[in-house]
Each structure stands twice: as structure tokens, then as C-alpha cells.
Amino acid sequence: MTERPTRRRRKLFEREAELVTVDGALEQLGGTGTGAGGALLAFSGPAGLGKTTLLAEVRRRALARDCTLLAARGGEQEQSQPFHVARQLIQPHLAGRPEEELRAALGSWYSIVGPALGLCAPEQGAPPDPQGLRDGLDWVLTHLTVQRAPVALVLDDAHWADPESLSWLAAFAPRAEHLPLLLVVAYRPEELPAHADAFRTLPGRAGHRPLALAPLTEAAVSTLVREAVGDHADDAFCREAWAVTTGNPFEAVELTAKVRDKGLDPTSASAPLLRDLAAAQRGSGLVARFERLGPSTVRFGWACAVLGTAIPQELAARVAGLGPEEAAGATARLRDARILSGAGEAPDAGLEFVHPLIATALYRSIPDALRVALHGQAAVAVVDAGLGSSAAARHLLETHPENDPWVVRTLRTAAAENLRAGAPEAARRQLARALREPPDFGERAAVLYELGCASLLTEPANTVNHLRAALAEPFDDPALRQGIVIRLAQVLAHSDRLADASDSLAREIPYTRDVRARLRLQSEQFMWDAFDAVEPDSPARSRRLARLADRLTGRDLTERYVIGLRAWDACLRGEPVEVVLHHAVRALGTEFSWAHEDRGFEVPVLAAMVHMYADRPGRAEELFEAGTAEFERHGWRGAHLSFAYSLRAYIRYRRGRLAAAEELARAGLRLAERVGRGTPVHWYAIAILATTLLARGRVEEAWELAREHGFGESFPAAVVFPDAQTVYAELLLARGQAKAAVAELEAVDRRLSPRGIRNPSWCPWQLHLARAAAEEDPDRARALAADAIRRARAFGAPSGIGQALRVAAEVAPPGERPALLTEAVSLLSESPAGYELALALAALGTELGDAGLLARAVVTARECGADGLVASLGGAGGGGGAGGDGGDGARADGLTEEELRVALQAVRDDPAARARDLSVVYRKLGTDRAGLEEALEAYAQAH
Secondary structure, eight states: OOOOOOOOOOOOOSOHHHHHHHHHHHHHHTOOSTTOOOEEEEEEOSTTSSHHHHHHHHHHHHHHTTOEEEEEEOOTTTTTSTTHHHHHHHHHHHTTOOHHHHHHHHGGGHHHHTTTTTSSOOOSSOOOOHHHHHHHHHHHHHHHHHHTOSEEEEEESGGGSOHHHHHHHHHHGGGGGGTTEEEEEEEOGGGOOGGGTHHHHOOOTTOSOSEEOOOOOHHHHHHHHHHHHOTTOOHHHHHHHHHHHTTOHHHHHHHHHHHHHHTOOOSTTTGGGHHHHHHTTSHHHHHHHHHTTOHHHHHHHHHHHHHOSSBOHHHHHHHHTOOHHHHHHHHHHHHHTTSEEESSSSTTSOEEESOHHHHHHHHHHSOHHHHHHHHHHHHHHHHHTTOOHHHHHHHHTTSOOOOOHHHHHHHHHHHHHHHHTTOHHHHHHHHHHHHHSOOOTTTHHHHHHHHHHHTTTTOHHHHHHHHHHHHHSOOOOHHHHHHHHHHHHHHHHHTTOHHHHHHHHHHHGGGOOSHHHHHHHHHHHHHHHHHBTTOTTHHHHHHHHHHHHHTOOOOSHHHHHHHHHHHHHHHHHTOOHHHHHHHHHHHHOSOOOSOOTTSOSHHHHHHHHHHHHTTOHHHHHHHHHHHHHHHHHHTOOSHHHHHHHHHHHHHHHHHTOHHHHHHHHHHHHHHHHHHOTTSHHHHHHHHHHHHHHHHTTOHHHHHHHHHHTTTTSSOOSBOOSSOHHHHHHHHHHHTTOHHHHHHHHHHHHHHHGGGTOOOTTTOOHHHHHHHHHTTTOHHHHHHHHHHHHHHHHHHOOHHHHHHHHHHHHHHSOGGGHHHHHHHHHHHHHTSSOHHHHHHHHHHHHHHHTOHHHHHHHHHHHHHHTOHHHHHHTTTTTTTOSSSOEEETTEETTSOBHHHHHHHHHHHHHOTTHHHHHOHHHHHHHTSOHHHHHHHHHHHHHHO
């Protein structure tokens, strides 16, 4: 057996400028001054320009400076294998650890990132979404960088990296400058995918990137030739070597090696022979030279080309159909011919092609039928070698359909693994290929269903087709049929086709024999009908839902979902708060997961929001905090987390905590932007942020937000909250466009009233319409406000009644205003609606000319973050807090001297009395217990 040669370090020619940049970045990486930090370096150039050699030198210099090295290389054959590059980078630094240690290292990301990196098997349950997985990879790389700083991450042939890894790294790249991380990539510019454009354009400390590699000059090629064959090589010979290689470093090195091997005299007389020698290094010439190595060596080389990079010799031998001795001989001949080399210094590192150009040429030279057969053999070989179905799947994608059940089974297994690992696009490709095999007659519906699940996020239109095709298949599996119907309704609903979603369920319900299965389908239909803004017969649906829910006991999740929908419907229709909360509590039970694998999160969200509208925002926030944590544990960091942040912002808005609401709303919008504009989650984020900005007094900023995102140009077919069209009308009204606001709000009336949705605590469109119409038609405005008060009283939430009374006072004759506002202030003082209380206090204080009330209004508004209201009141009452004096016996914190004295004495005498006896004080102060204690302490120190 031929002894394996060690890999020699290649000399770099005319790369001094690039290496100066590398050294500068490494120096900066290890520094401690203000200029210390990471960087991104990108080297680009066509094939053969020396990118791989340059990156090898980068790795050597990084190791010489005691950097932790993370290295990977994209492979033309491995592009369809998700996270192939990410695994190369991270797996070596974490693999081999005991599970307990690995769990400790990855923390809460273990079950999310572990499967993608090949560190653990996917767990049962809902898979992470792609954004959640990218966030997890961000965390792992950041954590690894901080722990093992400084770190050099080197990615060669980035243009061939798998899409999942490349899109992640491109998005992560800007962080490099804020970490002790040097991120170096090399790629062919004409082959870099669009989702990696950050490597072309990202600005940074290095400034001029990417750094384009230039061909070698004639002088450099001459030096290279003379170092290889002797100083006696004459100028004409060297000049011709440069001309025939066009200064391509790879071709120049290979040419000089052939000159040396053939003993060619490096003189002008031999120069004409160089063109033929150079042609033998590329394309058909390379293939012809390869084919002269003999049948067994050719077959082994083809097997290596099919397998890709870091090829185990035993695996290549099996694919080629060679024994160990034949494989060893073929390996030696391919090394001698400068076609193969070792992939690394370790004896088991595997084989590598000397250059990707060689691998590509050899792969493309394989006859079509044989190439397909070799991929089929490779799939079997990798499974038998224990490398798993996912490794086999990339080979099966290259084979022709042959009605082989093993192929279908392997592809389905690989797709399930990739879907649970957060790579739905890879799963989609594999299942589409399984469908072409084709699957057995009774298996086709299951494959179509799995394909629909895999393409749900990326190809909703195709998903609908797949699922409808699955339903058309003859199969006898009720559970599968139910799953298909539910998934079909889900994708239709998420495509803003709620009526179609309901119809698909309605068609199936009469033919579902099992009572529990039928109830599950009914619950799904009730849910999508509830979200359909143009549902044709909403009152009848509400009656059916009430009859059904009122006789259910909540014994399982399906019943509790129906009861939760009943609570939401009762809230929209304005049934008494007690009824609404009764059903909401029944729905929640002891546990109500937001992340069931086969259910949406809509009903848990609705059950939580019911508490907010019923003036129980603390309970709503508790539920949202639990749901948000569950989303994060599952790696759901796209639409799900955006919804959670945005709706939590809305709860904060309703509580009058506007600064916190704005912060959460902006976080929700950032996540929604990653999901995509025009999606339901985007509507929620914009509506809630715009509402919050209006409350803070930043009208033009809210308007610009709406304009930037096309908010108001059209409205979704789904019910959203706050109602998008109503929010848009609020924007118009805030800008003085009353007539336009009236038109929008009348449209809201036509949309919601026929459905029986008239609870002003849910959507105060009547109150906004009353304000908009007041100048032109005061009688209509007062009638609208009076009706809103009646409905708000029927619902019974103090915040809703108080808001309706405040607006009614705004449009009422002057003599009626004080009584309306006095009741509004009284009710709102007992409610959690701090911002509404500030508005009512301001209105009543202005109406009565009461400085004390105005002082309370200012302090309450300031504590809410309602800066516009504070400014409009001229900052009356001074700086706020427990020390200022509002005049007329009132204090700037909204409490009288007597109230403060009593509160302070209660705290001193009986700490346990705080929650029981001081609830009114909390509300008057517009703060929480900690804020009250701070106010009391300040008061105690001042007195």
C-alpha cells in the first residue's frame, strides 16, 4: 500500500495586499484597545484564482495567533443537504460530549439547534420555525465565540453552501464586528445566491470588500515556473506558460507540475507544447487523462465525485464496487495524478479532490445512466454505513423513479427529520421526489399530506393543491383524513381565504362518523368563522356555538377549544363580563398549551385577550408570558412570537403603559418584517404600534408608519384586533380629516354590525364615528355615543363604560358634560385603563376649571407615557411624583393629603392590608404596588 503523503503548504504569489488585510484583522481581533473587535472579510474570484490556497493561509495565521478555528467548505454535491456547512463549523467543537454536558452547553436551545447540527435526534412535538432555528444558531455561535475568543470562522466555496447555512451566516455577518470573531468567506461572484448578497455589499471596518482576487502577472507565473523546474527556464517559456494559463494560479501550478513530471526542457523550443499540456488540465483534456488511469480507478474517481467532499475511502469503494486493495490502488493512482488528496491531517479525515474544478469535470463526465445508478448505490451505502436517511436523501434526489418502496420510505424519513430540524424546504424537495417514485397506492395520500405540511410556509398555493389531491385519493384512515382537512383549512385561512377554510370543513363534517372527530372539525370551523370579517350569517353561527359550548364540560382539549371560542364570541357580541369570564375560565382549565403540534395558537390567544377586554389585564399578561415562553422553547420565533409581542403591547396600551407598549410593539414589528409584509402578523404589528403612537401624541410618526407599510390601502379579510380599518380612521381623525374618517368608520359599521359585533370595549368604532361626525351632524354623534354607552354598560367593563362616557361628554351639550365626565372618572379610577383615566381627568378638569384635577391628569398622563397629553395640558402640577403640590388640597401624584396619610398609616400598621385596602389608592396613583410604596416613602420623608 502506498504511504499517504502529507499535504504541503503552497506558496502564495501576489497576495501580499490581501494578507496585509488579513493580518490587520487578526491583530484587531486579538487587541484590547478601543479599535479591537471582529470583522468580515470576503474574497471573490472565478474558479482557480487561489481562493482556497489563500484561505488555507488565513487558517494557518489564525492558529498561529491562538485563535479558535471554525472552518467549513461548501460542496457542489452537498448543497441539498441542509445545515451541511453549519455542521462543519460547529459540530467538531460540541460533538462527543455526554448528553447532560451538551444540554448544559446549549441551554434552552438544545432541542431546537441540536437536531440541525446533528448533535441529537429531533424530539417529538412541533418543529421550530426557520427563524427560530436561525436565532438559535446565532446564540450558539455567539456563545462559542465568547467562550473561546478570539475565533476565526473560515468558509470556502460559500457559493456552494447549503441555503439554510448560507442564509443564516449572511444574516449573522454584521454581528462579527461586535464580537471577537473574524469571519472570512471566499466565493465565485457569478455563482453566489441572492440570499447571500450581504457578502457582496456589507460595509465595515475593512472598508473595501469584497476583495476581488486578480490573476497572476507574467512575473509571478515566471517565478512559479522557475521555482518548480529550475532557474534556467527561459523568458519565452515562462511567458507562454503565463499566456496559456491566463494567470490562473491553479492552472499555472498544475502546468508546472506536468512540465516537471514529463521532464520537459523549459526553453523557447518547448514553449509550443505548453498549450496542449495546459488543455490536459481542464475540461475534456482532464477527463481524457483521468480515463487513462484504468477502469477500476475511473469508477472509484466517479464514486468520489458523486459522494462529494471529505469522502471515506471505504464508502467510495462500496459505491464503486471495489474491494479494499483495489480501492487503495485507485486512491494511490488518483493522488499521483494530482486528482485526489487527503482532506486533512487526521488519518480518517477522508479524501478530497485537489480542486473543485476537477471534481466538477469528473462528475459531469459520468455517463447519465451511470451517474444515476451511482447515486442510487451511494444512497444505500450511506444508510448501511449508519449515516442516516438525510444523508441518503440528497443522492435519491438525483435518481430516476423506479416504484421502489425503500426509496419512498427513506425520503419520507429524511423529510420528517428535516422538518423537525427546521428545514422545511429540504423536506419539501424530498417529499416531492417521493411522490414521483411513486408511493404505493395506499400511501400516496399520506405523502401528499406530508408534502402539504412541509410546504405550508413557503408555498401556500401548492400546499392547497397537495392537500386537495390527498383528499381525492381513495384511502381509509379517518385520522389522516381529519388531519388533511384541518391542515387544508389552516393554509386557506392563513392565505386570507377564511370562507374557503370554513367551506372545506363544512363539507367534511357531515361525513365524519366519530363524534369526537366531528366535534374537532366543528371547533376548527367555528374558529375560522370567528375570524372571517365578512361571514354571511354570524348571528346564526353564534347561536349554534352557544348551544354547543354551553352543554360541554371541557373534558378534553377539543371541548375547551369550543368553550374558548364561545368566550370570544360572547366578548365580541357584548354579553355580560361575568358570562365571558365564566367561559374563558372553563376553557383555560388547568393547562392550555399555546404550542400543540396539530393545533393553532389562536384559541389560547383569544382566551387570554378576553381577560384584557374584561378589565383583567394582569391575568391576560400572565397568560401571554406563559405562551411567549412556550413559543420560545419550541423555537417559534417568527409569526408566533411577533403575535405574542404585538398583542402583549396592546395589553400594555390598554393598561396605560404606553412606553412599554411601544417597545413591545416595535419588537413585534421587527419580527413581522422578517416574516414578510402583507401577512396577518404584519397587520397586527402596524395597527398596535400606530394606536400606541397616537396615544403618545406622535400623530405624524404614526401616519408615516402607516404610509411606509401601506396600512390603509386595503384591509384584510380576517378579523384583527384592534380593528385595522378603525385604527386607520383614528389616524385620519387625528390629522383633522374628519370626512375621510367618517367614510371609513361607516364601512366598519357595515362590516361589523350585521355580525352582531357591537361591543365598544372590543372596537369603539361608534365612539370614533361620533367624534368624526360631531361637527357636521351633532345629533347623530350624540345618538352614536348614547348607543355605545348602552352597549358598554351591557358588557360591564368599567374601562369601556368610562371611555364611552368620556366621548359622549365630548359630543354632548355643555350642560351635560360634567355629569358624564364625573362618572367616567369614577369608573376609570376603578379600572386598569390608566390612559383613559388621564383623558377623562383632563376633560373634567378643563370643563370645571379644576387645577387639582388637571394636576392629577398631568401626573397620570406622565406615568402612562402620554407625552402629547402632558404637553397639551402645559405640564400642570409641576414635576409629578409624591412631592409636588397640585393645589386645592390635591397632590401631584393624584392623591389628596388625607388619602396619602391614610395610605401611609395602613402600610405602617398592617402590611398585609396593602393588597386588600389600598386597591383604590393604586388605581388613583395609576401605578403598581412598588410605585405606591415609593410614593409613600417619599411622602414619609417629606413629613
